[in-house]
């Protein structure tokens with residue numbers, strides 16, 4: 510007889526509990542696409558580890574009833590300072606994909622950022638959420654395709670554009686190559702054969718994926734005269750999709766709403782982004798998926814905050830796995846953080862319910878951390894609540 514422990518539903522008390530659940534639900538290639546980073550994955554590891562170099566300086570023996578976690582990003586009210594990062598082709602993790610994640614974000618009172626590389630039309634994703642939805646832009650398919658997406662995003666009432674500048678080519682994701690991700694998504698059925706066992710080992714996922722229509726073209730990257738781009742073409746197309754500061758000028762004129770520049774790691778790039786009209790910069794190394802060997806995002810944050818000097822909002826992402834990580838980033842001057850894998854593990858593990866659980870965990874963590882710190886509101890967090898290594902200062 511199976512022990513009660515073996516049959517009891519797994520207790521998900523931390524984001525770290527969602528990761529093995531995700532690993533059990535999706536094929537190896539999908540899990541590694543979500544979990545992995547570039548090359549030797551040193552930046553991926555550092556993103557999480559560097560939070561341990563920071564320590565808190567709590568204020569004890571203070572009492573308050575209400576703890577205010579709400580803040581404003583680009584003038585938009587969010588119930589707690591964590592937004593959902595753009596995660597390309599979330600539909601691989603669960604058929605609900607981007608729609609499920611946006612819906613969970615809205616129900617948690619926060620914002621969702623939709624990747625250009627989405628499996629669902631942007632209008633459907635906007636409609637799925639009761640909260641703000643932002644559109645992350647790559648110039649995939651060139652300016653004509655981007656113009657189409659920007660116009661559609663404006664008509665669908667997206668709140669802002671998030672322009673990612675750290676992807677002049679796709680990073681070297683060795684796990685994806687080893688797992689045959691390209692072959693599995695490609696059109697050649699024979700090339701797929703050697704990589705099929707990992708997919709067949711997850712029959713429930715496979716059935717759902719096939720019922721959902723399998724690999725679909727990208728509904729938000731529509732190349733005039735050609736139609737939607739296909740997923741296997743994205744890697745090669747990224748090489749001619751680099752966003753330059755001149756492109757940013759063009760994007761700004763077309764969009765006319767707030768723009769966030771994502772992928773800033775230095776004070777110099779932060780100043781350039783603001784000079785180019787960014788209302789916010791997001792300190793990010795793409796979750797360690799692009800240039801391996803760049804510093805952890807949290808380490809780059811103080812330099813960017815000091816260069817921005819209050820002229821724009823500063824957001825950060827990379828390595829957020831606990832609410833205490835969110836609080837640390839806010840102490841260093843971030844207005845809000847983006848969570849990527851933290852909710853994507855939830856999506857892969859249990860669809861929308863998994864994302865909702867991830868957000869619930871992070872939210873409860875933030876509140877508990879604030880109370881333990883003796884701070885009644887996220888807006889009161891500052892450098893006096895933390896100590897950081899001297900080498901982080903510039």
Ligand SMILES: Cc1cc2nc3c(=O)[nH]c(=O)nc-3n(C[C@H](O)[C@H](O)[C@H](O)COP(=O)(O)O)c2cc1C
Pocket residue numbers: 542543544556594595596597598624625626645673771793794795796797798826827828829847848849850851853
């Ligand atoms: C599977 C996956 C796909 C991603 N796709 C995109 C994308 O399409 N556009 C983008 O700007 N960032 C993308 N990112 C990066 C995230 O937006 C974010 O910067 C990163 O996940 C933050 O690190 P974290 O996962 O440690 O929270 C992706 C991240 C993951 C894990």
